[in-house]
Amino acid sequence: MQYSSLHADLLEVGKIVAQKLINALSSDYPEEMRSNVVIDSPVVEKKGMFSSSGHIDIYIDGKKAPMAAAFEWGSGEHATRGPIGTYVIEPKDASVLRFGWQPDFVPWNSPKFAGVVLDGAGTEGTYFFQWVDHPGIAPRPYLNRVIQESMPEVMKVIGLGTTGRLLSGLKEVADGEFMVIS
Numbered sequence: 001m002q003y004s005s006l007h008a009d010l011l012e013v014g015k016i017v018a019q020k021l022i023n024a025l026s027s028d029y030p031e032e033m034r035s036n037v038v039i040d041s042p043v044v045e046k047k048g049m050f051s052s053s054g055h056i057d058i059y060i061d062g063k064k065a066p067m068a069a070a071f072e073w074g075s076g077e078h079a080t081r082g083p084i085g086t087y088v089i090e091p092k093d094a095s096v097l098r099f100g101w102q103p104d105f106v107p108w109n110s111p112k113f114a115g116v117v118l119d120g121a122g123t124e125g126t127y128f129f130q131w132v133d134h135p136g137i138a139p140r141p142y143l144n145r146v147i148q149e150s151m152p153e154v155m156k157v158i159g160l161g162t163t164g165r166l167l168s169g170l171k172e173v174a175d176g177e178f179m180v181i182s
Contacts, residue, residue, distance in 0.1 A: 006042075006044050006052045006053075006054050007042050007044045007054070009157050009158050010042035010044065010054055010055070010056040010158075011039075011042055011056070012157050013056060013150075013154050013157050013158060014039040014040075014042070014056045014058055015039065016150055016153045016154060016157070017058045017146065017147075017150045017154070018037050018038075018039045018058050020146050020149050020150050021037050021058065021060075021142070021143075021146045022034050022037050024142045024145060024146050024149075025037075025142065028140070029071060029140075029142070030065065030067055030071075032064060032065040032067070033060055033065045033067070033068050033071070035064075035065075036060055036061040036064040036065045037058070037059075037060055038057075038058070038059055038060070038061050039056065039057075039058050040056060040057040040058075040059075041056075042054055042055070042056045043055055043056070070136070070137055070139075071137070071139070071140050071141075071142070072139060072140075072141055072142065072143055073139050073141075074136060074137060074138055074139035075087075075136035075137050076134055076135050076136015076137070077135045077136050078135070078136050078137060078138040078139065079136060080139055086133040086134060086135050086136070087133070087134055087136065088131050088132070088133060088134075089131060089132050089134050090130070090131045091130075091131075096114045096115075096128040096129060096130055097128065097129045097130075097131070097132060098126060098127070098128055099126070099127050099129070100125075100126055100127075101124075101125070101126075101127045102122065102123055102124035102125075103123050103127075104123070105123060106118075106123055111130075112129050112130050112131050112132065112133075113127075113128075113129060113130075114128040114129055114130050115127075115128045116128065
């Protein structure tokens with residue numbers, strides 16, 4: 001395959017996979033994930049007179065959509081990768097966290113409890129906490145589905161021999177971005 005042809009084909013593959021990824025991230029996922037799908041420029045390397053190899057990275061920008069990894073692999077107690085357990089959430093722009101809530105009892109003796117404004121005779125009200133232990137979210141994978149749905153179109157564009165190497169898997173990138181299909 002010629003260098004310029006492979007470059008053009010990889011661009012087409014990037015568009016196909018990115019659009020399927022955006023479509024898979026329906027309204028059930030945060031808008032930040034849909035709006036931060038990135039297609040990098042194809043990287044093509046000549047291997048000889050008549051051969052080239054290349055790849056294109058399609059990913060969700062982890063700096064603009066940091067929750068993307070949690071949706072794919074879960075987080076906290078539900079994590080399928082990384083540490084398992086609750087994690088602490090503290091206020092960023094205020095002195096306390098604020099929640100509308102109706103617990104079974106008011107947590108007066110909790111060290112994280114900062115106060116409550118009750119709405120009536122029961123426990124319903126606005127609760128204030130210095131921090132909370134968040135249990136995380138269960139995974140709602142979408143990447144493998146996108147790869148499988150993209151495969152027939154990618155095979156038409158690139159050809160069967162190249163497709164296996166092109167969509168060989170997922171990897172995490174250390175610089176804040178994640179989910180590279182390469």
